[in-house]
Amino acid sequence: MNIAKRKILQAASELFLEGGIAALSVRSIAKHAGVSTIGIYSHFQGKEGILDELYIQGFELVMQAMDFEQHDLSPKEVMRRGIRGYFAMAEAHEGHYRLIFGENDSRYTPSEEAKAVAEKAFGQLLKVTALLLPDDANMALKHKNALEIWAFVHGYVSLKHHAVASIFETPDWYVMAEDALCMHIDAILATHTHLNSE
Structure with a gap:
């Protein structure tokens, strides 16, 4: 470029x-x-082309945050590393992040190309979160877990970006988010370990 x-x-x-x-x-x-x-x-x-490019770049940054060498890492550590990358991306590229996750409005509709990149990013998240599940997990369960985790991390990022964040004496939103998400990951792993042992 x-x-x-x-x-x-x-x-x-x-x-x-x-x-x-x-x-x-x-x-x-x-x-x-x-x-x-x-x-x-x-x-x-024009403006639509710029918005599309920002939208595409935003989701490419999300994918880069989750794209790292996974060999020799446990599923939980893969998720933790992905979460840290996601938070770093949201912090470093706040304008992109706000555009792709909800602060657009009826004045902008992503092009088909931009939507395809968003779907690809979700596919990468799906692949990473699937590591927490048994090999024979169905697609519905993989989607459910990916959406839960994405909603979780997005919620923390949105709260940190929101003006209300200044009201709370929170030392580090992202450390708190990672700790909470690790509990959720442990629950996912424990549930499926328990089911497999029955």
């Missing part, structure tokens, strides 16, 4: 973080990035 495109996407991400989709206009993005409005159209065909 060339420097101009990177500058445009960085500017759009920063503006989105400041004011959501309402803050994104071709003119405001161009001004923030230090490029011409013509440059925006030549690189992205």
Whole structure:
């Protein structure tokens, strides 16, 4: 990706973080990035193209967070490492994160290409969370566990990003989240160990 495109996407991400989709206009993005409005159209065909690229990048960052060497790691440690990567991604790329997880609105609908990348990211999470389950677990159970874990980590990230977080004296949201999620993982592992022993 060339420097101009990177500058445009960085500017759009920063503006989105400041004011959501309402803050994104071709003119405001161009001004923030230090490029011409013509440059925006030549690189992205306008605001929709920029939003799609941010959306795709966001889910690619989610996939990268869960993409690491898993050999010699227990299923629980694989999940813990994935969770830490997810939290690091959410912290380092907050604008992207807010766009892909719920702070978009009716003014933006992801393209089919963008939706396909989101589905691919969920597929990667599904593969990682399936490690907690028996080999013969059905797809419905794998989906259920993946969604539970994703909802869990997303809930903590959203609370940390929310203004209400400043009310609570929480030393580290992500340490607290990892501890709580580990209890959930232990419960999943214990349930299936118990079922297999019956």
